[in-house]
Amino acid sequence: MxxxxxxxxxxxxxxxxxxxxxxxxxxxxxxxxxxxxxxxxxxxxxxxxxxxxxxxxxxxxxxxxxxxxxxxxxxxxxxxxxxxxxxxxxxxxxxxxxxxxxxxxxxxxxxxxxxxxxxxxxxxxxxxxxxxxxxxxxxxxxxxxxxxxxxETYNRVCLSDFDYIAQIGEGGFGRVVHVRKKSTMAHLAMKIQLKTALLETFSDDPNRIDNERRVLAATYHPFIVGMNYAFQTETLAIMVLDLVTCGDLQEAINQAPNKRLNEVRVQFYVAEIILALSHLHELGLMFRDLKPCNVLLGQDGHVKLTDMGGVAEFAKGTCLDPMDSCSGSSPYMMEIGGQRKGNTEARKLSQSHRRRSIMGTHGYMAPEMVILLSQPRAVRKGYTKAVDFWSLGVTMYKLLTGVRPFENKRFLNEILTEVRFPPYMSAEAKDLVIRLLDGNEHRRLGASPELLAELKAHPFFNGIDWVRLSVRHMIPPYVPDAKPLEQTPQYASFDALMEAYRTQDEADRSGGTPMCDWTQKPSPADQRFFQSWDFISMQTLKIEMGIANEMVSHDTNFKVRQLMGDPGDSSKASPRGVFILRHANSMSASRGNKLGKSM
The missing domain is CATH 1.10.167.10 (Regulator of G-protein Signalling 4, domain 2)
Structure with a gap:
């Protein structure tokens, strides 16, 4: 030490x-x-x-x-x-x-x-x-x-540390539950996964079992869903994530008048998505499945990328490297010494490394990925992180219009047809979409450091202060009406929750739906693939130890001074500073009658 x-x-x-x-x-x-x-x-x-x-x-x-x-x-x-x-x-x-x-x-x-x-x-x-x-x-x-x-021994998080408030969702071998941490009263989302089902899913490469956990542990960022804890039982692999309560951007489209969002909101959301993607790319990771339903909307009006299951590396030395130093057994794996290599190595990443596996959603896939659908792996040219910016172009178009530019199209010749724009879309928005949907990945905005700088400087983002936005010091143009969080647990304990799930499973099984055995344990040999699963983020430890609230209180006072024009801050006189002040002064309007209401 x-x-x-x-x-x-x-x-x-x-x-x-x-x-x-x-x-x-x-x-x-x-x-x-x-x-x-x-x-x-x-x-x-x-x-x-x-x-x-x-x-x-x-x-x-x-x-x-x-x-x-x-x-x-x-x-x-x-x-x-x-x-x-x-x-x-x-x-x-x-x-x-x-x-x-x-x-x-x-x-x-x-x-x-x-x-x-x-x-x-x-x-x-x-x-x-x-x-x-x-x-x-x-x-x-x-x-x-x-x-x-x-x-005394450090407190390791366990099932009894939470109140189990409500079920959120479920899949074949995963359940998501709204929980509350008893020690901090923080409301969180617990993702419960069956170990044997994970082992079966990744039977071709069991070392990938904890890829999503590794990515979440390494990508602490304001615009990416954070992982607070990861822990396990003999049968379950559990992650406890940020609870984002106002749905996703697809739901925002569905709820908006005319089923589309206005450009003020889209500008803000797309800017935050760009910062999240850039963070992943600097870490040597590509997202690969960007679409509106993978972007969550928080009750504060900011967005967060979610579903890191499709993330893949395009460089050596990332958090997905089997030899990564942050993959050890210590639950405090995000200590300073384990992260600092990012600044030197991430900026030297290869821009040309290409992946050949197929991942994503039809209608959002870039042409260089779509062509792989018809090619045997041995002859595939593959793709780079530029696929994320194509998906960003599709996502932006859908936010503005309610439909995809290539609706239900999965063939290359159809995807490369000319995009049609509605008359209400601004010239700046049209130009940005066209440049994101460039069939030449080498010209596509965002595809290289130079093109990323050009993307941020695009006229569509006039008024965005990228530095302040990166630390959430810009007021969102729209703040959703968030329902108060449920406080009363529906289940007295984790066992009561699982009993409720077992009752549901029995009903589903009687209807012919095959279900997982949630009591099945992996073999001792297979348990080794979960040896580095446990995790507590350093940011969460600040909350646990009572440090975070005090720091947030001081940060809020500082933030208000910035937003209202801190004396001596030269940026307040710039057009971007005016943008910040304009939205700060209209904050009450945004709460009362949805500033940035959809067109």
């Missing part, structure tokens, strides 16, 4: 030989330690340093350029610049100017915001915490209580 801290840039030079400095650093690495020293920092009014250290540590772990740049801007605006809401007094003016210069340059080159940008700030904050917080913490009752807690 000491060697790790010496190399990760978080410690000032020369302090690694001091046992007390190393003890503080170890406490800051541990979620239990964070809980206790964070609470003590708040109590002693020294919490600015603690919050800054924690957010910089999170920033260092972000493996993709756009999201990291957005977080870098967020930290500067919140802690570093003159007059910041939580301005740090330990930052030297020269370091402040240096950081500002890098952030100004990042507007043209996101890669300059690397992991080391805030090293000096984090080191200064560490020394400030050591003198102002830790010295008093060591002689407090809270310190003794922390030591006792650290000696």
């Amino acid at each position: 000491v060697e790790k801290f010496e190399k990760d840039g978080t410690l000032p030079a020369g302090v690694d030989s001091d046992p007390e400095h190393m003890e503080l650093r170890t406490i800051l690495e541990d979620p239990v330690g964070q809980k206790y020293i964070g609470a003590f920092a708040k109590k002693t009014l020294t919490h600015e340093s603690f919050f800054a250290w924690t957010e910089i540590q999170e920033y260092r772990s972000i493996p993709t350029a756009d999201y990291q740049r957005g977080m870098a801007m967020h930290i500067y605006q919140k802690y570093i610049k003159e007059g910041a809401i939580l301005q740090l007094g330990c930052v030297k003016p020269a370091d402040r100017q240096c950081i500002k210069a890098v952030l100004d340059q990042s507007k043209y080159d996101a890669s300059v915001t690397n992991n080391q940008l805030y090293d000096k700030v984090q080191q200064a904050v560490f020394i400030e915490m050591y003198h102002n917080t830790f010295q008093r913490f060591k002689v407090s009752d809270e310190y003794s209580e922390m030591r006792k807690m650290l000696r």
Whole structure:
């Protein structure tokens, strides 16, 4: 552990030989330690340093350029610049100017915001915490209580940790349930899968059994459904995901007047989808099944990609690599050391690596994938991540019109016919769809870093501030009327839930539907394919340890200042800043009469 801290840039030079400095650093690495020293920092009014250290540590772990740049801007605006809401007094003016210069340059080159940008700030904050917080913490009752807690075994999540509120959906060997975590009262979606059925499904390559879990563990992002926990029993493999309550974009189309959405909403949704796809691509992953029903709409008006089962890698060293260092047995597999390789390796990914397996939905597949349907595998040319941007073009067209541009067509000559546009679609929207549906994958917007930059600069996205959007600091143009979450559990326990499912299964079986045996256990030899299943995200640990709510409270105040025009923020005078203010001022209208109501 000491060697790790010496190399990760978080410690000032020369302090690694001091046992007390190393003890503080170890406490800051541990979620239990964070809980206790964070609470003590708040109590002693020294919490600015603690919050800054924690957010910089999170920033260092972000493996993709756009999201990291957005977080870098967020930290500067919140802690570093003159007059910041939580301005740090330990930052030297020269370091402040240096950081500002890098952030100004990042507007043209996101890669300059690397992991080391805030090293000096984090080191200064560490020394400030050591003198102002830790010295008093060591002689407090809270310190003794922390030591006792650290000696106890970490709480591993289990079935009895949840209330079972309602069934959401089910498939052949999977059930999804609305649950509530007892310790945090967080409402979540629990995906319950039968191990023997997973083994049968992936019998050709059992090492792929946990691919979806690996992807969810590696892709923490504002616009991708997050995984909070993964755990198992002898018979079940379970994932606990974000609960997104306002349906998907296909449902939004179905519920809209004229069965289509207006361009203000579509612009916002497509921009967030682009950021999610870019995040996957920088990690060496392609989504392969983008369509409206795989984009969920949250009660806050933001969207999230869901269903990572079709994700595939197009480079070596991704989270799907069998030798990936994050696939070990530790439930805390998203620690900083396991993620940081993303920034250096992901940006050197091969743009030419091609996949040859067929995945996706007819009507949304790119031509280079459709042609594979008629080819034996040995002669297939394959496809690249550019298929995701073709699917984005189809999805955008459907959001705007209610239908696909190639409705029910699966043959190449039909897909490559000219797209027809309705008269109500703007010239900017038409042009963007045409350029996303370019049959030449090498010209398709988004297909390369240069074409991705061109995509973001397209006139259709005028008014979108990509940096602020990347950290959800733009107000959505439409906020759905979300029903209050059900609070009363329908089932007294997990066993009661499964008994209800067994009763349903018996009825289905009597009707001739074959059902799975939910009591069947894999053999001891097959259990090894689940040895790395357990997982708790670091973001979830912040919630578990009581850190997250306090940080969110401060972040909300900061966010409001940004949206309403923070003095000294030069971006407020730009057209994009006007866009943000316009939507902030009309927030009440969006709630009352659905701002951005469909055409």
